[in-house]
Amino acid sequence: MTATITHKPDPKLDLVLERVVNVPPHLVWAAWTTPEYIKKWFTPAPWQTVDCQIDLRPGGIFRTVMRSPEGQEFPNTGCYLEVIENEKLVWTAALKPGYRPQNAASALLFTAVILLEPQGAGTKYTAIAIHGDEETAKKHADMGFHDGWGKVLDQLVTLAKTM
Amino acid sequence: MPNQELTRVFRALSDPTRRAVLERLTRGPAAVKELARPFEMALPSFVQHLGMLEDCGLVRSTKAGRVRTYTLAPQPLEAAEHWLLAQRALWERRLDALDDFLNTLKEEKR
Numbered sequence: 001m002t003a004t005i006t007h008k009p010d011p012k013l014d015l016v017l018e019r020v021v022n023v024p025p026h027l028v029w030a031a032w033t034t035p036e037y038i039k040k041w042f043t044p045a046p047w048q049t050v051d052c053q054i055d056l057r058p059g060g061i062f063r064t065v066m067r068s069p070e071g072q073e074f075p076n077t078g079c080y081l082e083v084i085e086n087e088k089l090v091w092t093a094a095l096k097p098g099y100r101p102q103n104a105a106s107a108l109l110f111t112a113v114i115l116l117e118p119q120g121a122g123t124k125y126t127a128i129a130i131h132g133d134e135e136t137a138k139k140h141a142d143m144g145f146h147d148g149w150g151k152v153l154d155q156l157v158t159l160a161k162t163m
Numbered sequence: 164m165p166n167q168e169l170t171r172v173f174r175a176l177s178d179p180t181r182r183a184v185l186e187r188l189t190r191g192p193a194a195v196k197e198l199a200r201p202f203e204m205a206l207p208s209f210v211q212h213l214g215m216l217e218d219c220g221l222v223r224s225t226k227a228g229r230v231r232t233y234t235l236a237p238q239p240l241e242a243a244e245h246w247l248l249a250q251r252a253l254w255e256r257r258l259d260a261l262d263d264f265l266n267t268l269k270e271e272k273r
Contacts, residue, residue, distance in 0.1 A: 015247065027268050042257065
């Protein structure tokens with residue numbers, strides 16, 4: 001029942017986050033795959049996810065619309081690559097539904113792998129964000145899709161540089 | 164920079180007192196007493212804040228006699244500029260939100 005990781009994370013480009021929650025895998029799965037649920041948590045405040053569309057099968061759409069605190073909306077349309085209920089979910093922002101390649105300039109191209117494993121009565125889940133190259137990713141970050149941290153860091157870095 | 168260190172930098176930056184100390188230090192080195200002055204806080208608590216900043220390498224300190232002086236060490240901040248860090252911060256906060264939501268969901272389904 002163990003989901004396999006077919007990806008070897010590159011520490012310069014990829015993120016691996018592991019968490020253990022006291023909630024059974026089927027609920028964690030539901031949180032990742034139900035549009036109404038996604039809207040409630042997918043985008044950390046003060047950003048919001050205002051729309052979400054899911055067609056849960058390989059090639060199916062995963063679309064979210066995020067709204068900035070200033071009210072600007074950012075649609076993201078990707079597609080699922082692997083769907084193993086309660087176990088493994090893989091989607092990519094690099095492909096549109098039906099596996100059609102995106103216009104590379106339009107989005108942060110990343111692939112996300114979510115792995116779920118029962119642990120006692122709860123779940124251990126791993127989220128892996130796989131990025132293509134540093135340049136596109138940096139461009140995306142520069143576009144302002146930062147959370148509060150981005151701003152805090154920017155201020156501090158600016159201050160530090162005036163030393 | 165290994166992730167654990169990044170996490171420590173983030174934790175250190177998450178507090179307004181510690182951020183204020185960093186901002187003060189951008190204007191030059193300062194002794195503990197001077198750094199503590201703007202805060203209504205017991206000195207031992209304030210010294211703990213300084214310790215956290217020093218542990219993650221954001222500041223350095225030297226002691227001359229009984230006076231300990233702090234200096235900004237901006238290197239971790241530059242590393243923190245890295246885009247990947249912004250992504251990590253986003254994912255960490257996203258998963259924090261997920262964990263909160265999961266607990267709500269669990270209560271609802273009970």
